Amino acid sequence: MLYSDKLLDYVENYLAQIDFPEEPELLYTPISYSMQGGGKRLRPVLLMLAYGLYADEYRAALPAAAAVEVFHNFTLLHDDIMDNALIRRGKPSVYAKWGKNVAILSGDAMLIEAYRLLGQVAPAHLPAVLEVFNRTAVEVCEGQQYDMDFEERQKVSVVEYMRMIELKTAVLLAGAVVIGAILGGASEEDCRRLRRFAIELGLAFQLQDDLLDSYGDERLGKAIGGDILEGKKTYLMITAMSHANEEQREVLRTTHLDATLTDAEKIARVKALYDLLEIPHLTEQQIAIRFERALAQLEGLEALPERVEELKQYATSLMGRKK
Amino acid sequence: MLYSDKLLDYVENYLAQIDFPEEPELLYTPISYSMQGGGKRLRPVLLMLAYGLYADEYRAALPAAAAVEVFHNFTLLHDDIMDNALIRRGKPSVYAKWGKNVAILSGDAMLIEAYRLLGQVAPAHLPAVLEVFNRTAVEVCEGQQYDMDFEERQKVSVVEYMRMIELKTAVLLAGAVVIGAILGGASEEDCRRLRRFAIELGLAFQLQDDLLDSYGDERLGKAIGGDILEGKKTYLMITAMSHANEEQREVLRTTHLDATLTDAEKIARVKALYDLLEIPHLTEQQIAIRFERALAQLEGLEALPERVEELKQYATSLMGRKK
Numbered sequence: 001m002l003y004s005d006k007l008l009d010y011v012e013n014y015l016a017q018i019d020f021p022e023e024p025e026l027l028y029t030p031i032s033y034s035m036q037g038g039g040k041r042l043r044p045v046l047l048m049l050a051y052g053l054y055a056d057e058y059r060a061a062l063p064a065a066a067a068v069e070v071f072h073n074f075t076l077l078h079d080d081i082m083d084n085a086l087i088r089r090g091k092p093s094v095y096a097k098w099g100k101n102v103a104i105l106s107g108d109a110m111l112i113e114a115y116r117l118l119g120q121v122a123p124a125h126l127p128a129v130l131e132v133f134n135r136t137a138v139e140v141c142e143g144q145q146y147d148m149d150f151e152e153r154q155k156v157s158v159v160e161y162m163r164m165i166e167l168k169t170a171v172l173l174a175g176a177v178v179i180g181a182i183l184g185g186a187s188e189e190d191c192r193r194l195r196r197f198a199i200e201l202g203l204a205f206q207l208q209d210d211l212l213d214s215y216g217d218e219r220l221g222k223a224i225g226g227d228i229l230e231g232k233k234t235y236l237m238i239t240a241m242s243h244a245n246e247e248q249r250e251v252l253r254t255t256h257l258d259a260t261l262t263d264a265e266k267i268a269r270v271k272a273l274y275d276l277l278e279i280p281h282l283t284e285q286q287i288a289i290r291f292e293r294a295l296a297q298l299e300g301l302e303a304l305p306e307r308v309e310e311l312k313q314y315a316t317s318l319m320g321r322k323k
Numbered sequence: 324m325l326y327s328d329k330l331l332d333y334v335e336n337y338l339a340q341i342d343f344p345e346e347p348e349l350l351y352t353p354i355s356y357s358m359q360g361g362g363k364r365l366r367p368v369l370l371m372l373a374y375g376l377y378a379d380e381y382r383a384a385l386p387a388a389a390a391v392e393v394f395h396n397f398t399l400l401h402d403d404i405m406d407n408a409l410i411r412r413g414k415p416s417v418y419a420k421w422g423k424n425v426a427i428l429s430g431d432a433m434l435i436e437a438y439r440l441l442g443q444v445a446p447a448h449l450p451a452v453l454e455v456f457n458r459t460a461v462e463v464c465e466g467q468q469y470d471m472d473f474e475e476r477q478k479v480s481v482v483e484y485m486r487m488i489e490l491k492t493a494v495l496l497a498g499a500v501v502i503g504a505i506l507g508g509a510s511e512e513d514c515r516r517l518r519r520f521a522i523e524l525g526l527a528f529q530l531q532d533d534l535l536d537s538y539g540d541e542r543l544g545k546a547i548g549g550d551i552l553e554g555k556k557t558y559l560m561i562t563a564m565s566h567a568n569e570e571q572r573e574v575l576r577t578t579h580l581d582a583t584l585t586d587a588e589k590i591a592r593v594k595a596l597y598d599l600l601e602i603p604h605l606t607e608q609q610i611a612i613r614f615e616r617a618l619a620q621l622e623g624l625e626a627l628p629e630r631v632e633e634l635k636q637y638a639t640s641l642m643g644r645k646k
Contacts, residue, residue, distance in 0.1 A: 023465075024469050078427055078431060081424075081427060082427060082428065100423070101471060105405065105467055108430075108431075108434065111431065111435075112457055112461045115438055115453070115460075116454075116457040126446070126449055126453070127442065130442045130449070131442055134435055134438055134439040138432055141350060141431055142346075142350060144428060145350040148424060149349065
């Protein structure tokens with residue numbers, strides 16, 4: 001069994017034994033529902049892997065690992081209201097199932113639950129961990145706000161987009177990793193390196209997500225082209241806009257609104273333009289650069305070498321690559 | 324100058340110097356807007372008064388005082404979405420001014436900001452303070468959920484109503500007072516007494532709020548009868564329902580829906596029934612009982628006697644009574 005799979009087991013077991021009150025039902029049932037959603041548990045596993053670089057007594061890291069996972073699920077609950085998203089991990093979102101008010105209030109209770117879990121870390125580490133968590137949490141909110149701002153704007157630069165996904169996605173990976181490192185007893189220098197590792201990994205991860213939405217494998221069960229149909233400003237779209245001539249830009253801007261086209265035709269038209277502009281290649285290049293930068297940060301950590309190797313493997317598997 | 328007014332000054336000054344980033348504007352502007360709303364700053368002043376029972380260096384209590392005020396304002400932002408409330412303290416609510424998404428996300432950022440402020444307390448007190456705060460915060464959510472549940476129900480008992488307002492209103496007063504006491508170095512026994520003091524005070528305060536909504540002085544600038552027009556299940560309404568005969572109950576249940584009546588007629592009809600059933604008197608009795616129980620808890624505190632007196636005076640002034 002892979003070390004990261006073992007950690008995933010620990011995390012799942014810890015999450016499963018968190019006991020929510022029965023009442024009021026409309027506050028707590030949606031929390032259990034959203035926490036059972038599964039997913040990769042990427043953030044808590046990263047936290048545990050970072051902890052494992054420095055220490056063995058994995059139990060000490062579980063409450064904080066659970067805290068970042070509960071926090072992540074809180075953001076999904078509230079994002080789904082703001083984005084009017086009815087499906088989450090193949091099931092109705094809390095917002096779709098119970099409505100806006102329940103999703104707001106259950107989300108609030110989850111954010112508080114994340115802090116309750118965080119409060120279980122050793123008192124000696126609590127001030128530092130709380131500070132990292134708070135900074136991370138508010139940056140995730142900033143990222144979500146920029147994301148919504150960008151949807152209202154005509155033009156978004158690649159630099160702005162990268163900053164947005166850094167806030168919305170990468171900083172939470174970084175927060176998880178740094179909290180794990182602090183709990184394990186890492187030096188400040190190692191915390192800084194691990195932070196940069198997780199930021200770059202998070203950017204690579206999000207760009208890959210953007211790429212797979214248009215170029216993924218339908219056999220993996222995910223519908224292709226959702227971003228294109230919504231006219232979303234992804235890395236692909238923003239990069240294409242910056243490389244396109246005026247006529248092509250018009251196609252990129254308007255295709256998703258064209259009522260004379262079927263969905264398949266819209267997707268085909270935009271992807272043909274992406275291909276012409278070599279957007280998939282440019283995106284893969286950017287992913288590779290970010291991923292290499294991430295791995296480079298792991299060199300020179302003052303950590304158990306075999307655990308560094310495990311972390312590297314996990315990061316590699318995330319990117320869907322063979323090592 | 325009253326001691327409590329001095330504390331209020333400290334709190335206002337501390338709140339005023341909290342510096343929010345400029346960007347993203349739609350995340351942070353609503354936070355400043357809602358924090359400028361003023362109000363009595365009841366919760367932070369209570370925290371400071373409780374701290375002052377045991378210690379003099381008031382500055383040490385300011386971050387936690389600010390945290391409970393920011394938390395309180397966070398709950399207002401989200402409650403206003405759920406209650407579809409367009410006016411808050413005589414101004415457009417954040418929800419009315421910027422819409423649902425901004426109110427959700429700015430509210431989230433405020434909750435996180437409350438924890439950031441809380442993180443400033445002395446490390447020795449942080450675990451205990453965080454625990455009280457977390458428990459309080461989730462109970463406030465429970466109270467809000469019960470409040471919404473009750474609006475959907477035909478029948479709510481007085482006991483259920485009291486439990487709901489304890490959660491929605493009183494526990495936050497209690498949390499503030501207990502956090503102040505912990506920071507000041509109070510014994511566990513004193514913390515328990517102060518908790519009960521604040522719970523009873525909070526109940527008295529909320530019942531008085533219910534009473535004033537129907538029987539307040541219009542000259543104080545607050546419109547009378549809002550709860551009656553909304554058909555809200557207040558202490559007055561629930562008590563009236565439990566004392567009314569079948570015919571009277573029907574009047575209480577349906578008057579606010581009767582399209583043949585003007586607002587003034589609706590209010591007059593319900594209040595006539597309240598008067599007949601002696602509801603104002605029963606409510607005042609209940610307020611007096613709760614308030615006396617609150618004050619009784621202050622006897623026997625191991626605290627500076629003149630500061631106990633200040634706290635008593637402040638509580639008395641809250642209830643709009645001369646001492």
